[in-house]
Amino acid sequence: MTQPTREKILDVVFKLVYINGYNGTSMAMILKECGIPKGSLYHYFKSKKEMVLAVVSERINPRMDEFYQLNVEESQEGIDTLLAAILKVSKKELLVSYGCPLNRLNQEMSPVDSDFEKAINSIYNRLRDKITLLLENSQLKLDVDKESLSEFIIASVWGSISLSPTQSTTGRYIQTISHLINYLKSLKV
Amino acid sequence: MTQPTREKILDVVFKLVYINGYNGTSMAMILKECGIPKGSLYHYFKSKKEMVLAVVSERINPRMDEFYQLNVEESQEGIDTLLAAILKVSKKELLVSYGCPLNRLNQEMSPVDSDFEKAINSIYNRLRDKITLLLENSQLKLDVDKESLSEFIIASVWGSISLSPTQSTTGRYIQTISHLINYLKSLKV
DNA sequence: TCAAAGTTAGACCAATCAGTCTATTTAGAG
DNA sequence: CTCTAAATAGACTGATTGGTCTAACTTTGA
Known part of the structure; x- marks a missing residue:
């Protein structure tokens, strides 16, 4: 069973826009990578913008949890x-x-x-709230503000992985983020 | 005395590319904002890419210190x-x-x-080394790795100010970054 | 079996892209 | 003033942009 056209388009657009950006990705690139004619693409999406917004809600949004492995374990x-x-x-x-x-x-x-701002912000807020919830479900020092701490966690993780696209390595990330780990551990009661 | 054409171009390109991105900024936008004809622009720069690289080295690079107010005070x-x-x-x-x-x-x-990667990396490295130097010139707990701490500082500051372009406010930044401040203070002897 | 709907196919379009080219004006040196 | 080089001016180009349109093919349900 081959993947439905619309789903394939979303996968390709996600990948290309992720790496090349919105303005750096042309419809021609997308068509070539998908191997489909223009008619098909505009049959499913009425414009480039609508298509990328669909990627935001149907690819990025549902995968944020998976990306960050935030599946709550009861244990x-x-x-x-x-x-x-x-x-x-x-x-x-x-x-x-x-x-x-x-x-x-x-x-x-x-x-x-x-x-885009609205769509992205709502996903961001969802992620932040989820992290805030995890923090509230923890034994931390009393004076710790959970919401700003959530933002700080997201900020430093995003910052760490965005410092240098090509120089970035697993080892370097772990070194950089170890400071966040230290800080978080120090907040435990 | 009016500003020399080349300098004006660099200022305009810096501003437009900062907000709209490289691919989001067209030569036409730049010409309009500068109020100059195409011939002038291509008299000073042989291509868009060379022009933006000039912005990197002649605008972004010299202003990094100023941006981050990292002027060392002996005191x-x-x-x-x-x-x-x-x-x-x-x-x-x-x-x-x-x-x-x-x-x-x-x-x-x-x-x-x-x-672009090379040009940007060298500026980034310069900033990181400067911060590392400041850290080495401080009384910190012995087991603190100064270089990765520099990266962490940059990562969390950059991350904090990139979370939400339009929602970002001074107050929110201060709240988020207060966690970095706390962490750094805890590293003092 | 046949018509309708869903999908594929790609030629075509106006607008815009970065970049070229020639002509003209301006500025400075002698 | 005169000559030269720097700078300004903008028409023009070929390629590419996102998007439209009609025609044909495929699938589906009656």
Whole structure:
């Protein structure tokens, strides 16, 4: 069973836009990579923008949890789930090399298009809230503000994997992010 | 005395590329914003790429120190200079709203063009080394690795100001980055 | 079996892209 | 003033952009 056309398009567009950016990816590149004619593509999506917004909601959004391995395990405290997730990022080669796809698209599109801004922000907020929940489900020092800590965690992980796309390696990421790990551990009671 | 044409071009290109990105900024936009004819622009720069690379070395590079207010003051310890600099970032509105110009260009261009990658990396390395130097000139706990700590500092600052271009505010940045401040303070002897 | 709907196919379009070219104006040196 | 080089001016080009349109093929349900 071959993959339905629409799904294949979303996969290809996700990959190309992730690496080349929105403006760096042309419809011609997408058609070539998909191996489909133009008519098919515009049958499923009425414009480039609508197509990439579909990638945001149907590819990036549902995979954020998977990317960051934030599946809550009942057996451990929230903060330990989080610590494990931060380390597991190093296992995702694409993520370490190219940075977070949501963050990349955010930087390129949010300043110039409010539809992208809204779509991206809602995913970001969902991720932040999920992390906040994990933190609230942990024994931390009382004066720790969970929401800003969530933001700090996301910021430093995204920052670490975006420092240098080509120089980035698993080892380097682990070294850099070890400081976040240290800090988080120091917040435990 | 009006600003020389070449300098004006660099200023305009810096601003437009900072906000719209490389591929999001057309030569036509640049000409219009500068109010000059095409002949002038191509008299000073032989291509768009060379022009933006000139912006990297003649605008972004010399202003990195200024951006991050990393001017060493003899009177205080390195880490205190650093702590002050991290807070002073909040005073730079553009920086807090749109993120670091070097980081933005890095994410867009480094994966697809090695000339940009090299130019950006060398600036990044210079910044990291400067911060490392400040750290080495500080009384920190002995087991702290200064180089990875520099990377972590840059990563979390860049990450914090890139989280949400339009939602970003001074106050939010300070809240997020307070965790970095806490961590750094905890490393002092 | 046949018509309708869904899908594929790609020629075609106006607008825009980065870049070239020649002509003209301006500025400085002698 | 005169000559030369620098700078300005913008028409023009071929390639590429996102997007449209009609025709044909395939699938589906009656």
